[in-house]
Amino acid sequence: MIDKTIFGYGDDTYMLKERLLEKTSYLTSEDQAEIARAYDYAEKAHEGQFRRSGEPYIIHPVEVTIILTELSMDRETLIAGLLHDVVEDTGVTLEEIGQEFGDTIAHLVDGVTKLKNLKFRSSAENQAENFRKMFLAMAKDDRVIICKLADRLHNLRTLQHMPEEKQKKKAKETLEIFAPLAHRLGISKIKWEMEDLSLRYLDSPQYYRIVSLMKKKRAERERLVQEIIGVLSEKLAEQNVEVESISGRPKHIYSIYRKMKSQHKQFNEIFDLLAIRVIVRETSSCYAALGLVHTIWKPMPGRFKDYIAMPKPNDYQSLHTTVLGPRGEPVEVQIRTVKMHRTAEYGIAAHWIYKELGNGNTQRKKYWINKMVEEQEGRDAQEFVEGVKMDWFTDTVFVFTPKTDVIELPNGACPLDFAYRIHTEIGNKCIGAMVNDKIVPLDYKLKTGDKVHIITSKHSYGPSKDWIKIVGTSHARHKIRSWFKNQVKEDNFLKGKEMLEKQILQTRPSVNLTDILSSKNLQQVIQKFKSQDVNELYSGIAFSVYSVQSVADYLLELAGFEVDMVEKIVKNPPKKSKSKIGIHVKGIDNVLVRLSRCCNPVPGESIGGFITRGRGVTVHRLDCPNLSAVEPERLVDVDWEEPDGDGKKSYQVDIEVAGLDRNGLLNEVLRVVENTRAACYAVNAKVQPKGFAHINLTVAIHNRNHLDSLVDRVKGVRDVHSVRRIIQ
Numbered sequence: 001m002i003d004k005t006i007f008g009y010g011d012d013t014y015m016l017k018e019r020l021l022e023k024t025s026y027l028t029s030e031d032q033a034e035i036a037r038a039y040d041y042a043e044k045a046h047e048g049q050f051r052r053s054g055e056p057y058i059i060h061p062v063e064v065t066i067i068l069t070e071l072s073m074d075r076e077t078l079i080a081g082l083l084h085d086v087v088e089d090t091g092v093t094l095e096e097i098g099q100e101f102g103d104t105i106a107h108l109v110d111g112v113t114k115l116k117n118l119k120f121r122s123s124a125e126n127q128a129e130n131f132r133k134m135f136l137a138m139a140k141d142d143r144v145i146i147c148k149l150a151d152r153l154h155n156l157r158t159l160q161h162m163p164e165e166k167q168k169k170k171a172k173e174t175l176e177i178f179a180p181l182a183h184r185l186g187i188s189k190i191k192w193e194m195e196d197l198s199l200r201y202l203d204s205p206q207y208y209r210i211v212s213l214m215k216k217k218r219a220e221r222e223r224l225v226q227e228i229i230g231v232l233s234e235k236l237a238e239q240n241v242e243v244e245s246i247s248g249r250p251k252h253i254y255s256i257y258r259k260m261k262s263q264h265k266q267f268n269e270i271f272d273l274l275a276i277r278v279i280v281r282e283t284s285s286c287y288a289a290l291g292l293v294h295t296i297w298k299p300m301p302g303r304f305k306d307y308i309a310m311p312k313p314n315d316y317q318s319l320h321t322t323v324l325g326p327r328g329e330p331v332e333v334q335i336r337t338v339k340m341h342r343t344a345e346y347g348i349a350a351h352w353i354y355k356e357l358g359n360g361n362t363q364r365k366k367y368w369i370n371k372m373v374e375e376q377e378g379r380d381a382q383e384f385v386e387g388v389k390m391d392w393f394t395d396t397v398f399v400f401t402p403k404t405d406v407i408e409l410p411n412g413a414c415p416l417d418f419a420y421r422i423h424t425e426i427g428n429k430c431i432g433a434m435v436n437d438k439i440v441p442l443d444y445k446l447k448t449g450d451k452v453h454i455i456t457s458k459h460s461y462g463p464s465k466d467w468i469k470i471v472g473t474s475h476a477r478h479k480i481r482s483w484f485k486n487q488v489k490e491d492n493f494l495k496g497k498e499m500l501e502k503q504i505l506q507t508r509p510s511v512n513l514t515d516i517l518s519s520k521n522l523q524q525v526i527q528k529f530k531s532q533d534v535n536e537l538y539s540g541i542a543f544s545v546y547s548v549q550s551v552a553d554y555l556l557e558l559a560g561f562e563v564d565m566v567e568k569i570v571k572n573p574p575k576k577s578k579s580k581i582g583i584h585v586k587g588i589d590n591v592l593v594r595l596s597r598c599c600n601p602v603p604g605e606s607i608g609g610f611i612t613r614g615r616g617v618t619v620h621r622l623d624c625p626n627l628s629a630v631e632p633e634r635l636v637d638v639d640w641e642e643p644d645g646d647g648k649k650s651y652q653v654d655i656e657v658a659g660l661d662r663n664g665l666l667n668e669v670l671r672v673v674e675n676t677r678a679a680c681y682a683v684n685a686k687v688q689p690k691g692f693a694h695i696n697l698t699v700a701i702h703n704r705n706h707l708d709s710l711v712d713r714v715k716g717v718r719d720v721h722s723v724r725r726i727i728q
Contacts, residue, residue: 020062023069024078031075035065038079038101045083045090052161060154061085067150071187071346077143080108084147087113104141111144112151145181149190152178156197171198186316186347195254203257210253213267221250221274227326228276235296236278241288244279244338251275275332279341283308286335290319293333297323300330308340310398310406315343400451407452412472414443419454420476427476428463428483429456431722432658432692441660441692442721443470459725461708462487464715466659496538496548503552508561521558525551582649585609585617586637592616593638595651599624599727602651604704609638624727650700652681653707654726660719661693668717669695676710696726 017039024032042061049057065081073081079101086092087109094113098106152174159167175198182191200207225248236243251273259270278289286308293299303322311317318336325331336344396408399418409417415433419426432455433440446452463480471477501513522534529546531537540546582603583593592615599621601607606622610630619638620627657669666685673680682698701707711723 016059016062020065020069023066026069026072027075027078034075034101035078035082038082041100042082042086045086045092049089051158053158057085057089060158063154063157064147064150067153067190068146071146071150071189073143073146076102076105076108077147079105080112080143080147081150083109084112084151107141108144108147111141112148142185145185146187149178149182149185149187149194153190153194153197156194159197159201167201171201174198175202182347186312186343187345188347189345192252192254196252199254199257206257207253210256210267214250214253214256214273217273221248224248224274224325224327224329224331225276228331231296231326232276232278232293235292236289239288239292241285241292242281243285243289244281246276246278248274248276275334277341278333278335279338280335281337283337286319286337289335290321293321293323293335297325297331299323308336315347318344397446397448397450399446399448402451402453404451409446410473413446414470414472415440415446415452415454416442416467416471417473417476418446418452420471420473420479422454424479426454426456427479429458429460430454430463431457431460431656431724439688439692442467443660457724459727461711461715461723461725464659464721464723466715466718466720470721492539492542493535494538496541499541499548500538500551500555503548504555507552508556511556511559511561516555516559521555524558525554528554582641583607583609583617583619583638584641586639588617588636594618596620596624596626598626600651600653602653602701602704602707603640603649607638607640609636610634611636650679650702652698652700654696654698655711655714656724656726657695657697657714657720658723659693659717659721661687661691662719665693665717665719666695669697669714669720672713672717673697673699673710676706676713678706678710 017036020039021032021036024035027035039062043058046057046061051057051060061082061084064084065078068078068081083097083101083105087094087097094106094110097109155170156174159170162170174194179191179194179198182188182194196207229246229248232246233243256267256270256273259265260267278293280286280289300322303320305320308317308319317340318334320332320334322330322332397411397413399407399409401407401422407418407421409421415435416427416430419430419433430442433442433444434453434455435444435446435450437451437453463483465484467480468477471480501517504511504513504516522537525531526533526537529537529540529551531540531546537546537551541548541551583595585591585593593609594616595601596618601619601621607619608622608627609617609619610627611634612618617636617638659665666683670680670683679700680697681700682696684696685693687693699710701710707725714720715723
């Protein structure tokens with residue numbers, strides 16, 4: 001038992017347990033007693049275990065818990081920190097932890113425990129599943145990820161004891177997952193240290209070079225800091241601005257490294273290596289201090305950011321400005337209140353935030369965490385993790401909806417990403433976009449501050465395959481692919497159903513299809529042919545997995561027909577008198593019938609009609625607003641004499657094609673129309689600002705299937721973004 005020996009702490013006057021309890025002095029004596037009990041439990045569980053450094057294992061969970069105390073975490077989180085490895089590395093079970101310390105702590109421990117006893121195809125899949133488990137647990141209680149961040153930070157601090165290959169793997173993983181998570185949660189104190197430690201193992205020469213160069217400039221930097229603090233303190237006192245503190249800090253090593261890499265500069269070309277932080281007491285004092293800073297030193301254009309008026313999603317608030325300092329060098333000045341500073345350092349981990357949200361079993365949720373998990377639904381673990389990294393852990397832009405709500409998107413996102421972030425159907429029905437009240441192409445790169453309005457149409461034919469190359473988020477890409485996947489399923493379903501109905505009628509022309517295809521009969525067919533459901537049955541018929549003849553014969557047998565005795569030759573049904581446009585008006589003969597120009601119905605679509613004054617019967621699509629406005633007494637039942645069209649008559653339809661203008665676009669669209677055997681009666685093409693093209697076509701088609709085939713072919717043309725049917 002470790003009760004008298006200290007391992008590597010330098011001060012041997014404190015035992016390990018006492019050192020930990022001293023750090024929890026902000027808690028009640030009852031809480032501290034529980035933490036002491038948890039320490040004893042963890043110490044006993046890890047007895048006889050050692051880390052690679054040779055130190056007793058108990059030191060690791062204690063150090064993790066001490067990091068959590070520096071974030072002022074609550075009792076439950078600290079106990080979870082002490083116990084976070086007992087399930088993974090000892091014989092203790094989650095059930096035992098739940099019985100001993102409660103279900104909440106058991107949930108926190110489970111969230112940071114790796115999956116065991118499961119077989120994975122690869123280590124990458126194993127790691128991805130562990131990350132997904134962690135993210136899902138985080139959505140229920142974000143203290144899970146705070147425990148995990150503390151665990152990862154201490155592992156980084158002791159990474160020198162690991163093999164080089166594992167050092168690089170852990171460091172890379174930290175920069176891709178854990179540091180961005182810390183940033184998202186607003187815990188800059190952990191984020192900066194993680195980034196610097198990771199860089200040390202990923203690019204050691206550059207890390208130590210920057211450290212060495214910064215040491216050389218330390219004396220000069222300290223003189224500059226004192227000079228700026230002196231001037232600012234004097235001026236702020238003259239204006240009676242109450243200041244809590246003014247301090248200077250050098251830029252973090254990793255931020256300098258990133259700037260050198262992204263801007264292709266040497267260390268001596270990076271001038272703004274210093275940040276001055278002014279902490280005031282009131283929000284109004286922030287703006288007063290900003291005015292004084294700009295009065296004393298000249299501000300650099302485009303380098304001012306007001307995160308007080310528009311906080312970051314992680315609740316970060318501060319004023320940032322860069323000025324030319326006393327010696328003409330750029331100096332960043334950050335101005336915030338005491339409360340804002342605490343949030344900037346500790347984010348949602350700050351103890352006072354948990355007090356505001358409530359203790360006990362209150363679920364501490366953040367909008368972006370739930371949105372992140374929700375958007376990755378339906379993906380395997382590796383897709384899930386890649387999607388999270390792409391959509392949530394990259395540089396971001398902040399844009400506005402027409403109602404001025406702020407939407408956060410990754411850098412490089414376009415209006416389609418915005419549309420799918422709002423709602424899947426908004427994305428699927430998108431036919432155009434306006435940014436800052438101007439029409440823009442769908443591949444326009446959104447910038448912070450843009451106001452975005454998505455133009456939709458219920459007559460849109462859905463996404464174009466070209467959109468997959470345009471969008472910048474995995475969420476939008478997944479939704480587009482899902483739409484096409486569902487379309488294929490629906491098309492196969494309808495095709496198989498049509499084939500089966502046709503086969504039944506060829507064998508028995510007079511049967512009632514509704515009776516033959518009852519749910520009871522279909523269920524027996526599904527069992528006989530070992531299909532999963534009706535969807536799979538019809539799709540299987542379309543792909544010839546199941547014989548349409550066999551399925552039809554079995555259904556007729558179930559209905560009581562002697563299939564073998566059925567006459568296979570189809571008798572011609574009595575002919576109906578057909579109107580010139582192929583419409584039959586029920587109960588009325590020899591009446592003038594015309595198709596409305598507002599919605600241009602075609603065979604295969606549901607239709608309705610109404611009696612006009614002196615012009616016979618006008619036929620509309622059932623979803624046409626003009627039909628719903630007609631008095632009920634004037635409505636009549638109409639249907640197509642050939643439900644899917646006989647392939648001889650033609651019906652005019654207006655469609656609009658939108659996309660990026662380029663040489664040959666119109667010719668390619670017209671060639672597709674010609675190849676689908678659709679006559680083109682009119683063409684009107686125009687180019688909007690910024691090269692966005694609109695092509696209006698009037699085409700003659702035979703039926704709805706013909707129209708759908710034409711639309712699908714046009715949507716496949718390169719640079720075509722959307723196709724919609726024009727309803728007047």
